[in-house]
Amino acid sequence: MAPAGAIVAGLFLLAALYCGTDPFNHRPMAKFPGFEVYPVELPPWSELPAARDAENRLQKAELRFVNQVQGPESITFDPLGRGPYTGVADGRILFWNGESWSDFAYTSPNRSGLCDPKPSLFSYLENEHICGRPLGLRFNKKTGDLYIADAYFGLLKVGPEGGLATPLTTEAEGVPFKFTNDFDIDEDGSIYFTDSSFNFQRRNFIQLVFTAEPSGRLLKYDSVTKETTVLLRDLQFPNGVSLSKDRSFFVFSEGNRGRLSRYWLKGDKAGTSELFAQLPGFPDNVRTNDKGEFWVAIHCRPTRLAYLLSIYPQLSKFLLKLPIPARMQFLLRLGGRLHAIIAKYSPEGKLLELLEDQQGKVVRAVSEVEEKDGKLWIGSVLMPFIAVLTLE
Known part of the structure; x- marks a missing residue:
């Protein structure tokens, strides 16, 4: 064998050995050796929503409180209009009094020095x-109580x-919550x-995205009886929840499926769900404005690679067994960069x-x-700021 050929063969052998043994545990699923990847039900690629914002209007947003808030996922205002209030990566809920941030509430009774400020958002995960x-x-507008969905x-x-917040429910049907995410409060409590x-x-949210595991649940907590019931199960990364203005239904998002579904509370369809809107990307929270329209936060559009990995789980599983770190695989699926989308839908599910x-x-x-007073307050679980966009 020629020297060049021997070198190539040696490099190939080393690469195969590295991929096979993963000596540095770079595989995204290294901590989940028995993992499975599940198919995602999606429309044909040609039928995915293709609308674009040619003006990139989110680039006109003002970034506020830069490096003062880490990972402010949810933003709310109290019944008197004060705020914003937001939850951050170190476990606190903060309150903006118009001049500075102050601690308002926290969810863990076991806070310690482990929860002190860290240099980056991912430093808090451990x-x-x-x-x-x-x-x-969400605030209960009648009582002034702040309700919180804490992931843990x-x-x-x-x-x-x-x-210190008081727990209301931590399990349903004997199965503890692992990833409590979002909610809305009806007038009856x-x-x-x-x-x-x-x-x-x-x-491990990245691993949940990668596997598309259908272990998510949609639930109801009755504040009168203190009972928790499961409304829907086998969901793929269910996330945001928001009631319609007339309280006849609510919508909820599924991250992996890239869609909003409607769950009926009243009428002939009460207790059933249906597709409300196929989204142009992977959604997070949903919020209803005063007109009854739904604002949906969308992390990014699907790339062709992400689409193929969703409908061909064995291909995704093969990729996840390679020693390519989770963050690199995550960015690969996103097309190499984060790029935010916000969509507004009518009560009938029409893109507005x-x-x-x-x-x-x-x-x-x-x-x-x-949405508040002609402005959009934009939170992000991944960014160290709140963005504010004035509506035209």
């Missing part, structure tokens, strides 16, 4: 189960004065919420408006959109 990770936030401590509430997985915790930052120059990621 201790999230100790410090707590508040995701969805379930559904909780805290009074208008703040402090019923709370509709999502548990994104009963196997993967939030600190689309806002984008296709280059990810300003609003690179978005988890929630709260």
Whole structure:
């Protein structure tokens, strides 16, 4: 064999050995050796929503509180209009009093020095189960209580004065919540919420995305009877929840399936669900404005690779067995960069408006959109700021 050929053969052998043994545990699923990957039901590629924001209007957003808030997923205002309030990566809920941020509430009774500020958002993942990770936030407008969906401590509430939140529910049908995510509160006190997985915790959200495991649940907590019931199961990364203005239904998002579904509460279809809208990307939270329209936060559009991996799970499983780190595989599926999308839908499920930052120059990621006084307050579980866009 020629020297060049021997070198190539040797390099190939080393590469095969490295991929086969993964000596540095770079495989995304290294901690989940028995993992499976599940197919995702999607429309044909040609039928996915193709609308674009040619003006990239999200690039006009103002970035506020840069490096003052880490991972502010959900944003809310109290019944007096004060705020915003937001949950951050170290487990606290913070309150903006108009001049500065102050601690308002927290979800974990076990906070310690482990929860002190860290240099990056991903630095918090290791201790999230100790410090707590508040995701969805909503105020009860009648009582002033703040309700919290904490990824690790379930559904909780805290009074208008703040402090340590009180757990309301942490399991359903004997199965503990692993990834409590978002919710909305009905006028009768019923709370509709999502548990994104009963196997993967939030600190393993990338693995949940990769496997598309159908272990998510849609649930109801009755604040009168204190009972928790499962409304739907076998969901693929259920996330945001928001009631319609007339309270006849609510919509919820499924991250892997890239869609909104409607769950009927009243009428002939009560207790059933149906497709509400196929989205142009992978959704997070949903919020209803005063007109009854739904703002949907969308992390990014699917690439052709992400689409193929969703419908061909064995291909995805092969890729996940390669020693390519999770973050690299995540970016690969996103097309190499974060690029935020916000969509607004009518109560009938019609797309009304689309806002984008296709280059990810300003609003690179978005988890929630709260409309207030002609402005969109944009939170992100991945960014160290809140973006604010004035509506035209």
